[in-house]
Amino acid sequence: MGTIIYSEDSNFDADVVIVGCGCAGGILSRELSDAGLHVIALERGPNITSEEYSMDELKFPIRNKVLWGPQDEPRYTWRPNAETEAERVVTGWSGWGPGGDHLHWGAQSWRFQPATFKAKTVFGQVENGAMIDWPITYEDLEPYYQRFEERIGISGDHTKDPNHPPRSGSYPMPPTVPGFATRHFVKAAEALGYKPFPVPGAINSIDYDGRFACGYCGFCQGFGCTVEAKGDVGLTEIRKARINPNFELRTKCRVFEVTVDDNGNAKGVKYLDENKQVVHVTGKMVIIAANYLESTHLMLISKSPQFPNGIANNHGQVGRYFHMRDITQLIGLFKEPMNAFIGPTPRWAVNHFADDNFSPKEYGEDFVMGGNITGADPYGLAGQPIEFSEAPTPVGVPNWGPAYRDFISKAFTHHYTTRIYMTEPPQKDKFIDLDPEVIDSDGIPVPRVTFDWHPQTTKQHAFLRKRAYEILEEAGAEKIWGGELGEPWILNSHSGGSTRMGNNPDESVVNRYCQTHEVSNLFVVGSSCFPTIGAYNPAETVGALAYWVAEFIKKEVGKGEVKA
């Protein structure tokens, strides 16, 4: 396994062509260009700089300007199972620009726990389940988690986390200061016997790497940080890669095909440039890092005589085992002001019920895996007022008119929430393919997502909601509501499975180095490679995986296979 075979053509434009320059693509851009390889990264978004950022809720998370692709383009269609026609067309492209979704992330920067990598061994198989062990372990990834934390700048205190896996160093910065609401939540959680601790955050608690310390503005998740205190690959890795003369970033380039030579090796990619002209750029290897849905989609639309069902898909594995986990939040209303909107997005966590930290059986439950609980988060991405107006209201309170005016005038400052991050077992019959009908404005068929919650999900949800409810109750909330299970068509970014890694080409798309089984010079990097999603947010694992893949490619190159 491993050896990269290149196309026999001799005139390449680059050593490496990277599709998508977000969290994974940005890291690979830096690592490979630092190592002297000639890298061309293609990014569909425009060049965005932090001068464009502002504390403007309407512009950023509401109208989704600047940091997101077009919002009236169809992104995918959805149906609950393969027997149904597509039921929904969903519009709104995801994050773009060099940095991708990472530019506006919530900066909650977690390592997955060792159990997630051994999901099948630790949790067993569920009905209709497609659980497997990852072909890599936590120990394999540990040094790369550490590298991510140092490069992006993570603040935290692992000694307070009662379930923290072994690690090689500390976080490079101490945690930020918890606001009043968070201290209130922590007290209640401790009274119930839990051990809450600060969520590790890509938030500068002190000046770091030439960027300022956080100013607690609260315009955080869903925004770019006006003082660059919130770390992301755009401010760190991509900024540094761009100093390298052997790195070229082409923006406003939408890739629509990975091309192959007669032997079935990847040859390069075709993209539509700003003027909708088709350009073919060639490379000795191609890395797809376009976010889980777009990466899977690009493989499926890259059809050729060698790969009639999409590139590296002759085993029919691309798109299979798609799964997403839900996140929901329970709202508590208090007598005194909480001002949960102040401060950066990462708050504190209770991980007592996450992954294998507890046994559902001891509670008389028969679901597997658990979920994580955080608090005191404001409602919504960052708790700004327009988003708060989208929150459900308690029973008996209308969501408009005078009674609503009175409600929001108190609830905005007097609430906080507990967020529930669930887990979802991958299933055999859930997948992504191409929609037979719906096309986007470039005439490209959109991906069709066939997905519904696993039957165990309602049980896990009820259990975790109850635990989160108890914390708010203990905290003395006057009213507690919300926190319902989300709907399966509403895709968030905590998704995986659709180009999963594994040792067996009959049940996975890529190997342990994210190299496709069928095309040795084609890599796919991102959460679509995760066989399972743990209880924690995915981006740090996406990043660690990118460093791990970069290390592998550098070693292969070192063997003299590629001349830089």
Next chain:
Amino acid sequence: MNERKAGIKYRRVRPLDGRLLVGYSVNDWKAVKGRKVSIYPRFKETELFVSTIKAAVDTMFPDARKGRVDHYIIESLQTVYRRELSVYEEGVRRLNQLANSMYSKAFHQLGEKGRTRILEKLEETEFFYTLRQHTMEGMFADPKYGGNRNMVGWRLIGFPGAQFHPITHTSRGWKTPGSVSLKGERVRDGNNNLFRR
């Protein structure tokens, strides 16, 4: 055009870890794609349109007119929300039709009770959903967009606006003494008892 049922066919949601999504039924999607969006000439709002919108936003959220939310909406319909113009035109027509058949008056001539009863009838429509969303935007977006005048929305709910926060703001019982806009305008709350909190 039939009344588009929100909640069933047309849904706008924001997953907790993602961007805003709008979900359509396949047929609705085809209709939306086919909607004509005229860029020129500027849409000429009629007097009836303006007074209906004024009355409607105030029914949706009392004091919205004080925040010039109607102004925000009409301005946005000329620019970023051009696509939603047909939804508004249809909605305004329905509001007046109902006002006419129920009370033999125009919508804006009715008292709060009558207006509320009519708006209730449209609660499940795309128009209602859009109007509610835009009313909240006009109430709580930065004043530079034409609504939230004198930061009335922010002062009502105790939102300090666009600012960094010193550590003292994380103390128990902190209340903002006023709000700051992106342009740096400040309003102090003082004893302005128009805005309860």
